[in-house]
Amino acid sequence: MRELKSEGWAVGTALLLLLLLAPAAQAVAQRRYTADWQSLDSRPLPRWFDEAKFGVFVHWGVFSVPAWGSEWFWWHWKGERNPAYERFMRKNYPPGFSYADFGPQFTARFFHPDQWAELFQAAGAKYVVLTTKHHEGFTNWPSPVSWNWNSKDVGPHRDLVGELGAAVRKRNLRYGLYHSLLEWFHPLYLLDKKNGFKTQHFVSAKTMPELYDLVNSYKPDLIWSDGEWECPDTYWNSTAFLAWLYNDSPVKDQVVVNDRWGQNCSCHHGGYYNCQDKYTPHSLPSHKWEMCTSVDRSSWGYRRDMTLSTIASENEIIEELVQTVSLGGNYLLNIGPTKDGLIVPIFQERLLAVGKWLQINGEAIYASKPWRVQSEKNVTIVWYTAKDAAVYATFLYWPENGIINLKSPQTTSTTKITMLGLEGDLTWTQDPQEGVLISLPSLPPSALSVQYAWTLKLTKVK
Known part of the structure; x- marks a missing residue:
């Protein structure tokens, strides 16, 4: 009888302890972030990102059709009125040809997502980041707020974001989505700009609906934000979106974001820091960072006019990777596919060279930490x-x-x-x-x- 009583006392004590500890455990599990940088910046970076170390970036869109100069083709042609781009259009396209006319030529006819994913896996990448929308505004998924300027309505008539995501995840790679906040020539963006960004017509009608749609539809592991530089984060409603992303979204526990959420955010706010394209610190930063760079040093998108002199060598790429990881960063290496969805052999060769090197030396890269001396x-x-x-x-x-x-x-x-x-x-x-x-x-x-x-x-x- 005494044994039963003591056993009952032990069970009762354990239950009491559980009841006392439950609120504390629940508070930790359900920590809420508020829509301000002090709170958002306190969120721990999900561990997978630091352990991954190496990813592949893919710049692909309507700019892959003219495939000349760079992915900023439309801006250089119509925004800057660059004479070289105007001459290119006069020489190669009929009078009155508009940028929208490139859309149907973005066919992705030879895009086989499984082949891409196999290449990225063979390259040793642990995550892949695809452009869902560049500054031109064309979306690589059937965005409900980009009528007739998306990959389902025009060109491929396919959901490119969804197809690549399925192929990448079959190989246990993490999937990230690049998204440009701004669109150079969208009428609502131009209206907000004219109003000194005191109005938010474009943000309400386009930017935010698309970000929420991307998260809910594709559940990305990473959001690579860009196109933030003309406006403060208050115009973009960045902190409200990130609070939802961290608190209530379907990816709240594993999602990672960068630092491009408004003027003066880069290198100061967000998840990990990009700081600027091709950023390379000279000493060990105190915050997790990523170097993004491109195999073609002169462009992120595919260019028909690229030459071997602008292509990074195998040794240059490996040296950058090693240096980046030693200084605590991740290395995101970009390639630009053709309008047909082909990854040209020189890009394949460079990626496979990295993969071959990582097969031997990956032990020193993946899940490593900076040492006391870098x-x-x-x-x-x-x-x-x-x-x-x-x-x-x-x-x-x-x-x-x-x-x-x-x-x-x-x-x-x-x-x-x-x-x-x-x-x-x-x-x-x-x-x-x-x-x-x-x-x-x-x-x-x-x-x-x-x-x-x-x-x-x-x-x-x-």
Whole structure:
């Protein structure tokens, strides 16, 4: 009887504790964010983004039809009245040809989303970001507020956003959506601009309905906002949207956003920071960031007039990736498909080169953290990362004498040093002045698994 009583007391105590703890647990689970930057900026960044490290960016739209100059074709032609663009149109298109006339030629005839997704997976990407709408306003999904200027009504007659999303997610890749807040020539945007952005006709009728529709329809893991620079975030109603996104949307727990939500937001507010296109800090930032860049250094969209001189080399891309990750960032590498939906061979080649490198060296990249020292330079350039109990040193150039010295790591009696992609331990010595002197394998370059940027793994170092 006494045992039953004590057992009952224990059960009662446990129930009481649960009742006392329940409100606290519920409060943590149901934390609400208010529509102001102080509250929104306090939201922890979902872990998947920092662990992913590498993503592929895709700029694709009606600008892929003229495929000349850049994805800003319409603005350069009609907004700036750039003589080179006017000459291009006179030479190649009949009089009276409008930008809208390019729409039906955006066919996506050879767009096979599974092939794209296979390529992105082979590239080692962990997330993919597709342009749902650039500044031209054409939407790559059947937007209910973009009548006759979307991929279902015009051109492909397909839901490009939905098709790629399904293919990407089949391969367990995260799916992000780029969306431009502004549209250069939308009448309501031009009206708001004329009113000094004291009215919000465009935001109410176009921008916000589309953002809510994208989230509810496609449940993106990431929203890559752009086109914010002409107006403050109060014009865009950015904080109200983000409060809904974090509190009540179907993706509230895993969604990640960038920092382009209004004038002066970049590098200050939002989720992770882009700061500016191709942003590269010189030291370790205190906030999670992402470098976005393009294989074609002169354009984000596909250009028929691109030349090999503007294409980033395999080595340049890998060096940027290594540097970015060592400084705590993610690397988002862009390609621009053709109007037909083809990814041209040079873009495929660059992506596959990154994938081949990551197959060997990905251990030093994915889910890594910046080390206490990010880089050092002697006879080669070395970038450090850390994960679990290991420190990784990726060096960009193979020293002629076959010996690499690392000044930053402090070895112990149990230190082991290996090279990713090769079996066996490397021999090393500790020099009081030079640091750790590591003898690299005496192998011909053809025997090495990669031809540029090799990674040493150091365990039991300080």
